[in-house]
Amino acid sequence: MGFDLLGLSEPTLKAVSEAGYTEPTPIQAQAIPQVLMGRDVLGIAQTGTGKTAGFTLPLIDILSEGRARARMPRCLILEPTRELAAQVAESFEKYGKGHKLTMALLIGGVNFADQEKLLDRGVDVLIATPGRLLDHFTRGKLLLNGIDILVVDEADRMLDMGFIPDVEKICECITKNHQTLFFSATMPPVIEKLTKRFLDDPKMITVERKSSTAQTxxxxxxxxxxxxxxxxxxxxxxxxxxxxxxxxxxxxxxxxxxxxxxxxxxxxxxxxxxxxxxxxxxxxxxxxxxxxxxxxxxxxxxxxxxxxxxxxxxxxxxxxxxxxxxxxxxxxxxxxxxxxxxxxxxxxxxxxxxxxxxxxxxxGNKIPRGEKIDLAPPKPKVAADDMPKKPFVGMGPHVPAFLARPVEIKRSR
Structure with a gap:
């Protein structure tokens, strides 16, 4: 199956082709049509399966119709770390170059004023870490009642980092009827409870067995x-x-x-x-x-x-x-x-x-044990030229010459 069979627009397909991709990964093949149909999606997939493109590609096409308003983003994507947020932003830039979408990145370590300017202009896509998003929201610089699509990515990492209360608060602030995409590598009980609370009859997509490691x-x-x-x-x-x-x-x-x-x-x-x-x-x-x-x-x-x-x-x-x-x-x-x-x-x-x-x-497997590493320092090699060629001169072959010389001992009076 190629990307052309998933229902994506021609500009998006062109961007995918220029990026060098010809066939979708399993999660992309299953998620993209469901997102385009407007369904809530619960994706269980380990890292490296291509799930980022699995939601960015259809979102680009959905958001290409419509217009953003000041301080009211149309799509919100929550990521647990700055690096993941930046990665998603790169994905939108790569695949969305054929569309006129606006985007803002709300992460720590960046000046508040610069981020506020972007929000004031209005953005289609807002990619944020939970803490920085709530900082802007409590300051009154951001409204969440215009969200059409919410994406919660790496939910189990959110749990590990203590962000679940923030995620719950953000979800509660989005009062408008919206589409929710929820992705996680694992499904601990806390995350499962969260999905039952905020997702509406989601299409569940599972790629590979839970917590498996790649055969490669x-x-x-x-x-x-x-x-x-x-x-x-x-x-x-x-x-x-x-x-x-x-x-x-x-x-x-x-x-x-x-x-x-x-x-x-x-x-x-x-x-x-x-x-x-x-x-x-x-x-x-x-x-x-x-x-x-x-x-x-x-x-x-x-x-x-x-x-x-x-x-x-x-x-x-x-x-x-x-x-x-x-x-x-x-x-x-x-x-x-x-x-x-x-x-x-x-x-x-x-x-x-x-x-x-x-x-x-x-x-579900034993990790193979490697061979014991020899950490002993190598023994220094002595070159033949460094060996003494002549015995010491003196009273015997092994007696230094200074010991063979007579020593005059003066007695004190």
Whole structure:
């Protein structure tokens, strides 16, 4: 099946073709016709399945008819992170170039005044993180009673980051009868309850089994001592044919430390975490996508925000504390049918053991154990030219000459 059979307009099909895509992914093939028909959609799909285009493509066609009013966006898309919001904005720009749609991005780290100017002009599509959206709403700079379509993306990540109360508040403020698109990689009970409350007879679309990992990813679990993790990581980076790779840590503090360690050892590396300014984060992402930076140390803020088709390796410096994060992290490689490798460093401690068991239970498979990494420093080789050629001169063959010389001892009177 091609995109031309999904009911998309000619300008949108042309943009898709120019982007190099010929066949829709399973979630795109199922979601696009349903969205175009105006139905609520509940999509369960892991990262890397193409769901972003699954809702942006039909929204572009729907919103091409109509006109935006000041402070009253027609479509609202909620994303948990700045990176994901920026990714969706890029998708609208890529596929919507044949239409005259207006768009605004409401994320932290950007000046309020600049965002307010865009809202005052009126936008068709508003892409926002929940916190920044509510900031504008409580200031009276934004009205939500003109929303025709609401998209809640990466709902389970919203739950992990504590945004569900904000999402509920936003949904309650949209009083107009509207279409709702809801996407999540997993369906924990809290999310399921939310969908029953705010979706009206949704078309449920499930792609692959729950919390599965792509078959194109070769996974390895590497057991090391807690003090040997950095050495083991450097060894893997040197031994593996790494075209480019992402190194995930559980804490921002660890991201900085691993980044500094790799930089000191001469690796071409950058870092990405929540303490960085938005301009810095966007620049390091640009450098990584352009292959100007080979390695990227990141916290889970980037686990779902990176849309790079050809990442060769993922390294989990820490075992993810949430089993779902393992799927999202390693899903940065092995995308679009390509092969990828994912290495996870673990210790024999109780905490890591418990995390690994939770991951293996969720994915339904044991993670293959890698070979033990030899971290012993190589023995220095002594060249033949460096060996002594003559014995010491003196009282014997092994006695230094200064010991063979007579020494005059003067006695004190």
């Amino acid at each position: 990813i070769e996974q390895k679990l590497v057991v090391v001592g807690p003090r040997d993790k950095r050495k083991a990581l450097r060894k893997l980076l040197k031994d593996e044919p790494v075209k480019n790779g992402i190194i995930f840590c559980n804490r921002k503090k660890d991201v900085k430390e691993v980044y500094n360690s790799l930089a000191r050892h001469g690796f071409n590396v950058g870092q990405l975490h929540g303490d960085m300014e938005q301009s810095e984060r966007l620049e390091i992402l640009r450098q990584f996508k352009a292959n100007e930076v080979q390695l990227l140390c990141a916290s889970d803020v980037a686990a779902r925000g990176l849309d790079i088709a050809d990442v060769s390796h993922v390294f989990n410096f820490d075992v993810p504390s949430h089993a779902e994060d393992y799927v999202h992290r390693i899903g940065r490689t092995g995308r679009a049918g390509r092969k990828g490798k994912a290495f996870t460093l673990t210790t024999t401690g109780k905490t890591d053991t418990r995390f690994v068991e939770a991951i293996e239970k969720m994915i």
